[in-house]
Amino acid sequence: MARFSLSAVGADRPGIVAGVSGALVDLGCNLEDSTMTILHGHFAILLVVSSPEDVTSEELESAIEPVAQAFDLTVAVRPLSGSNGNDQKPDSTGGEPWTISVHGADRPGIVHAVTSALAEAQGNVVDLATHLVGEAGSPVYVMTLRATLPGGEAGEAAAEHVRSSASALGVHCTVHPDESDLF
Amino acid sequence: MAVRPVLVLPHQVLSTPAAPVGRVDDAARALAQDLLDTMSVSPSCVGLAAPQIGASLRAFVVDVTGHRKARSCHGPFVMFDPQVTRREDPESAREGCMSVPDLTGDVSRAKRLTVEGTNTDGVRYTLEVDAFEARAVQHELDHLDGLLFLDRVAGPHALFERKVYR
Numbered sequence: 001m002a003r004f005s006l007s008a009v010g011a012d013r014p015g016i017v018a019g020v021s022g023a024l025v026d027l028g029c030n031l032e033d034s035t036m037t038i039l040h041g042h043f044a045i046l047l048v049v050s051s052p053e054d055v056t057s058e059e060l061e062s063a064i065e066p067v068a069q070a071f072d073l074t075v076a077v078r079p080l081s082g083s084n085g086n087d088q089k090p091d092s093t094g095g096e097p098w099t100i101s102v103h104g105a106d107r108p109g110i111v112h113a114v115t116s117a118l119a120e121a122q123g124n125v126v127d128l129a130t131h132l133v134g135e136a137g138s139p140v141y142v143m144t145l146r147a148t149l150p151g152g153e154a155g156e157a158a159a160e161h162v163r164s165s166a167s168a169l170g171v172h173c174t175v176h177p178d179e180s181d182l183f
Numbered sequence: 184m185a186v187r188p189v190l191v192l193p194h195q196v197l198s199t200p201a202a203p204v205g206r207v208d209d210a211a212r213a214l215a216q217d218l219l220d221t222m223s224v225s226p227s228c229v230g231l232a233a234p235q236i237g238a239s240l241r242a243f244v245v246d247v248t249g250h251r252k253a254r255s256c257h258g259p260f261v262m263f264d265p266q267v268t269r270r271e272d273p274e275s276a277r278e279g280c281m282s283v284p285d286l287t288g289d290v291s292r293a294k295r296l297t298v299e300g301t302n303t304d305g306v307r308y309t310l311e312v313d314a315f316e317a318r319a320v321q322h323e324l325d326h327l328d329g330l331l332f333l334d335r336v337a338g339p340h341a342l343f344e345r346k347v348y349r
Binding site: 035127129144178179182183 | 225230315332
């Protein structure tokens with residue numbers, strides 16, 4: 001089994017996911033993890049696909065080409081290392097899960113400030129989404145992200161470091177540990 | 184009386200609506216005890232439904248005793264053939280499930296609930312539950328209808344992978 005990442009972006013319209021997934025299944029591939037969403041009117045696809053061992057990047061790109069043409073998508077395919085038939089997902093997420101929410105008046109540098117503070121505190125971003133909304137004259141930026149931080153007091157210190165990095169830019173930031181319960 | 188294995192996805196019984204228990208007999212009482220025994224060996228587990236141990240019957244147990252988020256607390260209780268008669272005040276919180284060990288998700292549930300069911304003596308009774316206990320009851324009720332928290336999760340960004348199952 002081989003694994004590839006595939007990214008595709010194009011102006012949003014119905015049929016893109018059906019088209020891309022159809023090309024993948026016709027090649028004998030299995031679509032694994034993915035995230036697909038509309039960003040400012042453009043549909044963005046980021047996915048991991050597994051394929052029979054003999055499929056190459058070039059074959060995958062060729063298989064997607066007709067769909068890319070039909071929908072005017074920019075596509076990039078890349079082989080993923082460590083795919084030696086092992087089904088276990090690589091795990092870079094040591095530490096405890098936290099959720100970070102940021103919102104305020106939009107300005108350049110918000111994502112960079114918060115995620116730099118996170119990296120300095122040995123944190124790792126797991127999932128992140130941002131939205132630019134509001135009126136033209138008063139744009140609002142909202143960022144929600146999940147990250148792993150060290151446990152215990154080190155985690156609290158890291159959370160405080162992230163909060164103050166956001167405050168320095170004049171945006172509101174809440175950082176709290178994720179809690180879930182088993183039923 | 185036994186600790187039974189908890190079934191995980193993609194076991195079909197988890198997505199199958201369960202059958203009524205009806206008359207409470209020795210078999211039903213034994214099922215209830217198995218549910219209580221199985222729930223008790225996982226310290227972080229506050230509820231368990233019969234389909235999760237492979238019995239497609241409308242029975243569940245809940246015990247939120249000692250949980251920091253519990254307000255109402257009726258201790259460990261068993262309900263056969265439960266029915267919700269009132270639900271109010273939806274609220275979102277993150278749930279996990281022993282039958283879905285790799286994921287957690289944000290689910291909206293009523294904060295206040297009135298539920299009636301049959302106990303192990305075959306007597307019908309009513310509980311008013313709120314907050315954490317209400318969430319536990321609704322989660323278990325869903326199991327009896329063949330539903331998992333996955334069926335109610337708020338959207339793609341409300342579902343999370345977990346590496347360590349606590």
